[in-house]
Structures are given as C-alpha cells and as structure tokens.
Amino acid sequence: MRKVLDFMIVIVSLVAAFFVFTGFNMEGIVKKMNQPEAVSSQELEEDPGTVFVGRPAGEGIPEVRGQAEWEDVLNDVDDVKVIPKSIQKTNVYSLAEWADPFKRRRNGAVGKQKASVKQAPFDISLDYVPYYILELEDGSHILAQVSQSTAKDIKKGNLEPVCAEYNASTDYIWYAIDNEWQKNHSFEILIGKAVVAVVFFFALAVILELLADKILGKKKQRQEQ
Numbered sequence: 001m002r003k004v005l006d007f008m009i010v011i012v013s014l015v016a017a018f019f020v021f022t023g024f025n026m027e028g029i030v031k032k033m034n035q036p037e038a039v040s041s042q043e044l045e046e047d048p049g050t051v052f053v054g055r056p057a058g059e060g061i062p063e064v065r066g067q068a069e070w071e072d073v074l075n076d077v078d079d080v081k082v083i084p085k086s087i088q089k090t091n092v093y094s095l096a097e098w099a100d101p102f103k104r105r106r107n108g109a110v111g112k113q114k115a116s117v118k119q120a121p122f123d124i125s126l127d128y129v130p131y132y133i134l135e136l137e138d139g140s141h142i143l144a145q146v147s148q149s150t151a152k153d154i155k156k157g158n159l160e161p162v163c164a165e166y167n168a169s170t171d172y173i174w175y176a177i178d179n180e181w182q183k184n185h186s187f188e189i190l191i192g193k194a195v196v197a198v199v200f201f202f203a204l205a206v207i208l209e210l211l212a213d214k215i216l217g218k219k220k221q222r223q224e225q
Contacts, residue, residue: 054178
C-alpha cells in the first residue's frame with residue numbers, strides 16, 4: 001500500500017512540476033534584470049544599420065491600434081508599436097532563428113534536421129516559439145509572434161484554421177522579438193525554469209508525503225483501537 005502511494009505521489013509531483021516548467025515566466029524575470037532601453041524614431045534614423053526589433057518602443061514610433069493603422073504601415077514602416085486588446089495562443093510554433101536547425105548527437109555529430117514548424121499544446125522547447133492572434137482595439141485581429149523568434153519557412157496550412165476563425169491574415173506578421181537578446185539569454189531562461197520546476201517537485205513531494213504519513217498514521221491508530 002505504501003509503495004503504491006509513494007509511486008502516486010511521485011507521478012503527481014512530476015505532472016505538477018511539468019506544468020510549472022511550461023508555465024513559469026522565467027523570461028519575464030530575466031528581462032526585468034536585463035531590460036534594454038526604449039528606442040526612439042530619432043535613434044532609428046541615426047542608426048539605420050542596427051536592428052532594433054523587439055526593443056521597447058520609445059518616442060516617435062508609430063502606434064497600431066486598429067486594422068486601418070495596420071494596413072497603413074504594411075510595406076512602408078518596419079518598426080511599429082502594436083497596442084493589443086487581447087492575445088490568443090495558436091499552439092503553432094516555428095523554429096527559432098537562434099536555434100540549431102539540426103539535432104546533435106552526444107559526440108557532437110549532426111543528426112536529423114529539426115522541423116521548421118510544429119504544433120504542440122505546451123511551451124516545452126526554447127528552440128520553438130508560438131504564433132499568437134492579437135485582437136486590436138477596433139476588434140480586428142493580426143498574426144504575431146511576441147517575445148519569440150520566427151522561422152523563415154512558414155507553413156500557412158497549420159495557421160490558416162485559427163487565423164480564419166479570427167479573420168486574421170497570414171500574409172503579414174507583426175514581429176516583435178529581439179533575436180540577439182533571446183540568443184544570449186535562452187540558456188539562462190531554460191536553467192531557471194528547470195531549477196524552479198525541480199524545487200517545486202521536491203517541495204510538493206515532501207508535502208504530499210507528510211500528508212500521507214499523517215493520514216496513514218491516523219488510520220493505523222483507529223485500527224489499533
């Protein structure tokens with residue numbers, strides 16, 4: 001009986017730790033400690049050779065709040081600030097630009113090429129980032145990737161069903177990711193999420209074991225009486 005209970009406690013703790021790992025916002029914590037300064041339109045003009053994608057938008061950056069403004073900036077403006085009303089995850093992912101496109105064997109040899117696009121219900125691998133549907137203030141929707149990277153080869157077939165549901169075009173994507181920052185901090189984020197999940201696993205397992213001991217102890221006491 002006790003071995004079965006211990007096994008169940010381990011399984012429950014592992015499942016709970018898995019959800020903690022996938023849902024814990026370690027990236028947000030790391031960004032607060034390494035947040036780059038906002039970039040203004042003047043800086044963009046003075047330094048056209050630098051990529052500022054994903055940096056906080058400062059003074060003079062065009063804002064998009066509705067479909068009309070979104071259509072105005074398409075093909076004309078590279079850097080915009082989108083003001084979304086809500087966000088919906090699509091569960092469709094693309095391979096990050098900073099990720100190794102090939103799986104590596106233990107000896108470092110190149111293995112099978114990773115899929116450029118995949119579908120999954122959870123954020124497990126930091127090599128893949130999700131697409132989102134952003135609802136703008138006027139009720140219209142656009143396709144976006146936020147705080148993630150996008151793959152060059154996008155398979156629209158995976159995205160069309162959810163985009164069609166929200167009437168969001170798959171022809172244009174609002175890309176708001178600092179690739180250099182993500183590349184430099186991706187391992188740090190992974191380790192942080194893993195540490196939090198492991199600590200949570202052991203803490204929950206200990207609590208459940210203590211509860212089990214208490215319940216079984218009371219049951220044994222009643223049986224002896």
